[in-house]
Amino acid sequence: MTGERGTIAVLGCGLIGQSWSALFTAHGYNVVGWDPASISQSAIEQAIAKSRAQIRMQGTDRNVGSFRLAQTPEAAVVDAFWIQENAPESVPVKIELYGRVETAASPDAVIASSTSSLTWSQLATSLNHSGRFITAHPFNPPHIMPLVEIYAANDVMQKKAISFYRGLGREPVLLSRDAVGHIANRLASALWREAVNIVAENIADVSAVDAALVHGPGLRWSVIGSHMAYHLGGGPGGIEHYLKHLGPSQERRWATLGTPKLTPDVCSRLVAGVMDEANGRSIAELEEERDRSLLQVLAARGGRMA
């Protein structure tokens, strides 16, 4: 059977759109894509095929959905029950696009934005029916990384979104209110600030910082969250004991963390350090290593505690 699960529109077929398309077709949906650039259907199909080979490693590529390119966003959405928008991170660009698709789409269709840096409030007000609009931010690449961060303004859409992305083997997480950077990029940004500071303050070099993360807290956070880690760090008394006895020392620690500036000097040390760490490997080679390792970890980790 082909695409018996319905049609999804993918607006914006860059890296994120292609990755979503691979995931959607692997789960038996037909995808109709649209992109303002003159990207060819065969180029997208090639990218999708490559990603689907990775999805098969996760054992989730059971179905066959089709992919075709439409000439206009209106044509892309006309049969869709779900619209995943991956346009550039610009409020006017996205709003213009919503204006075009809102009337062409079925009134029941969900419009989901993959935006990483904009918020629901900045985008939703432009729609005539904002209740069907959500932000659904994937972590790159979405066909491998499980996280999808969701903000929906009402219970019905929250449930619909959770069910849809969970059905794709993703791990949807709900925001209580919309915020710049959602959750994950706020955490990533907070960590990177200190990672930059450690280099700027000459405490350690770039590759030492990355190695410490990968073999220490990063490894731990692949199976257990930050709050839960402090629960276990508190011994038999857990987080309550931790906060009571070590809370003040954490506040003192926070006060010692840096607020670096990305000055030309700091930037050139970051670039040199990353080049040193890359050790001749190209971006494409590094991405391939990353994806291969991610798939191995995903296949293995089981029983994670979130």
Add this chain to the structure above:
Amino acid sequence: MTGERGTIAVLGCGLIGQSWSALFTAHGYNVVGWDPASISQSAIEQAIAKSRAQIRMQGTDRNVGSFRLAQTPEAAVVDAFWIQENAPESVPVKIELYGRVETAASPDAVIASSTSSLTWSQLATSLNHSGRFITAHPFNPPHIMPLVEIYAANDVMQKKAISFYRGLGREPVLLSRDAVGHIANRLASALWREAVNIVAENIADVSAVDAALVHGPGLRWSVIGSHMAYHLGGGPGGIEHYLKHLGPSQERRWATLGTPKLTPDVCSRLVAGVMDEANGRSIAELEEERDRSLLQVLAARGGRMA
């Protein structure tokens, strides 16, 4: 053959000391422990046996070293070529201990402190021969987590420490200068500050924050460091392109991150949220889940990029 690789003294046989002892004996060293509390040899041996079963899952428990308790720190160090100190995080306590062992130990023996919150400079000045003193901070539990953060004041000791911990299957990382929290706990503290802020600002609840981390950036950081992730986030132009084009937006993002206070209200919401996430599982059960998942991820990840 038993312990043909030499003798290591473990000063302080709490959780960290027990875990180190399991790792050391699994690599063929004889361990002589000392602890000021009246902990029995058989209790420690039981803990070591449990940890060694986990080490065998990593395929690194090839040798057999013995463990025995000494009555005094002086007796513990007398035959040791390496002294791993895990005393309470108190400068006077550690300094008093160094005074007792420095003269009893062989002049060649290395004194390595597992301290997480104190620095080399705070501790080294008390020794007559500070050149042989290093900080070697493991990430808990040290028989599972690969990271050991090292600060040594001279090249010879740096090389000695790298070689020693690498021989134990660990991933030693060198600091360029000593700093509170070394690298990993600075990163962990920076991330947790924002994780607390997200709860305090009501952007998401505790379990959503933890799930976002585990299925998003935490998963990614188990195979690739933070600096390298931004290198790949820069597209074909890498970190240089990223810093040039998105550096300013990162600085703006940093400015929006929170500086929460651990007020009674925030603390009670953290406690309630963690209890909700634990969902009835005890600390011991959660630790067992964590360790099992960590061992699975460690066995799987291979080809990591640090």
